[in-house]
Amino acid sequence: MSKEKLWTKNFTIVSLINFLVVLVYFLLIVTIGGYAVEQFHASTSVAGLVSSIFIIGSLVGRLLTGRMIEGTGSKKTLVIGLILVILASGFYFVTLNLPLLLMNRLFHGVAVGVASTATGTIIAQSVPKSRRGEGIGFFSLSAVLATAIGPFVGMLFTRYTDFQMIFMFNLLLAAICLAISFAVKPPVISIPKKESKQAEKGFKLSNYLEYKAVPISFVALVVGFGYSGVLSFLSFYAKEIHLVDAAGFFFLVYSIMLLLSRPFSGRLMDAKGANIVIYPSLIVFAIGMVLFSQSYIGVILLVSAALIGLGYGNFVSVAQTIAIQVSPTHRFGLATSTFYILYDLGLGAGPYLLGYLIPITGYRGLFLYMAGVILAALVLYYFLHGRIEKELRGNRAGALQEN
Known part of the structure; x- marks a missing residue:
C-alpha cells in the first residue's frame, strides 16, 4: 500500500506563505526597537513595548480567526489576513510618531495572527489523516527556519541599509504571499447543521x-x-x-x-x-x-x-x-x-x-x-x-x- 501524497501544491504554497509571514515577524522583532530609538528617541522600555505589543495583537487575531474560518472558510480568511499584513507593512512608512508606531505594531500582530492561524488550519485540513503528525511536523519547519533566518536578515539590513528598505522588503514579501495565496485550494469542510445553528445564537x-x-x-x-x-x-x-x-x-x-x-x-x-x-x-x-x-x-x-x-x-x-x-x-x-x-x-x-x-x-x-x-x-x-x-x-x- 503506497503512502498518501503529502507534498501537494496546497502544502507547498501554504508552507511558503507561513515561512515568509513568520520571517517578516522575526525580522522586525530584532530591528523595530532600534527604529523606535533612532527615529523617535524612545527609551529602552518603550522600545521593548514596540517590539512585544505585536504578541498581544497576535493573540487577538488568533482569538477571532477560529470563528472567522468557520463562517467564511479557511482560504478567504487567509486572503483577508494577508491583505491586512500588506496594509500593516505599508503603514510603517507613515508612522510619524510613537503612538502611531505602537498602534501599527498591534495591528500587524492581529494581521499575522489571522494569516498564520489560517495557514495552520489549511494544512490540518489538507494533510492525509494517516500522515498528519509527519505533515504538521514538516509544516512547522517553515516557522522554525523563519525564526533563524528572519533575525539574520534583519541584522544584515541594519548593517548595510536603512529602515525604509526593511519596510519595502517586508511589503514586497507580503505582496508575494497574497499573490500566491490565490492558488491555494483547501478541501471543502461541511459543518453539521445542528452546530451551525448553535453558532448563530449570540456569544x-x-x-x-x-x-x-x-x-x-x-x-x-x-x-x-x-x-x-x-x-x-x-x-x-x-x-x-x-x-x-x-x-x-x-x-x-x-x-x-x-x-x-x-x-x-x-x-x-x-x-x-x-x-x-x-x-x-x-x-x-x-x-x-x-x-x-x-x-x-x-x-x-x-x-x-x-x-x-x-x-x-x-x-x-x-x-x-x-x-x-x-x-x-x-x-x-x-x-x-x-x-x-x-x-x-x-x-x-x-x-x-x-x-x-x-x-x-x-x-x-x-x-x-x-x-x-x-x-x-x-x-x-x-x-x-x-x-x-x-x-x-x-x-x-x-x-x-x-x-
Whole structure:
C-alpha cells in the first residue's frame, strides 16, 4: 500500500506563505526597537513595548480567526489576513510618531495572527489523516527556519541599509504571499447543521475556542513558559557567563537539530502515537535546560541548544497535531487558534513574570527552576492527555479503517 501524497501544491504554497509571514515577524522583532530609538528617541522600555505589543495583537487575531474560518472558510480568511499584513507593512512608512508606531505594531500582530492561524488550519485540513503528525511536523519547519533566518536578515539590513528598505522588503514579501495565496485550494469542510445553528445564537465561548483542544494547549502553555526565558534572556545570560560568541550559534544549532529530527518524530507519532514522542521530548528538554543553566564553556552551551531543539521543538509540533486530532474536522480552525492562543500566552507572559525572579535567583537559578517546570509539564501531560492517548489512538485507527 503506497503512502498518501503529502507534498501537494496546497502544502507547498501554504508552507511558503507561513515561512515568509513568520520571517517578516522575526525580522522586525530584532530591528523595530532600534527604529523606535533612532527615529523617535524612545527609551529602552518603550522600545521593548514596540517590539512585544505585536504578541498581544497576535493573540487577538488568533482569538477571532477560529470563528472567522468557520463562517467564511479557511482560504478567504487567509486572503483577508494577508491583505491586512500588506496594509500593516505599508503603514510603517507613515508612522510619524510613537503612538502611531505602537498602534501599527498591534495591528500587524492581529494581521499575522489571522494569516498564520489560517495557514495552520489549511494544512490540518489538507494533510492525509494517516500522515498528519509527519505533515504538521514538516509544516512547522517553515516557522522554525523563519525564526533563524528572519533575525539574520534583519541584522544584515541594519548593517548595510536603512529602515525604509526593511519596510519595502517586508511589503514586497507580503505582496508575494497574497499573490500566491490565490492558488491555494483547501478541501471543502461541511459543518453539521445542528452546530451551525448553535453558532448563530449570540456569544458563546465555544464559538471562539475548541474545548477538546484546551488540555494539550494548556500543557503547551506551561512548556512555552519554561522556554520563554531562553528566548528572551539568552543575550543577557551569555554576557554574564562570558559566552557571547558561542551564544551567537545557539539558534543555528537549535534549528539544525530540529531540521534533522522533526521528519522522524512526525513519522514516529503517526506510527506509534504521541506518547512515544512527547515523554522523551520533555525529558530531553529538561536535561537541555539543566545543561543550559550550568554552561561554563561554549561546547556545553551548544550541546544544550541541540537538546533543547530536539526536546522543545518536537514537543510543539506533536502537541499541535494532538490539538487537531482530538477535534472535529469542521473545528480545525478553532483547534488551531486555541492551541496558539494558549501557547503564545505562555511565551508572551513568561519573560514578564520571570523578569521578577531574576534578581532573586540569578540567570542560572532561573533556568534550573525552568527544568523543574518542564518536568511538571510532563506530569501534567500524563493527566490531561497521556493516559488516554492509547484509547484515542485506537478510536482514530478504527475511524481510518471505516473510511
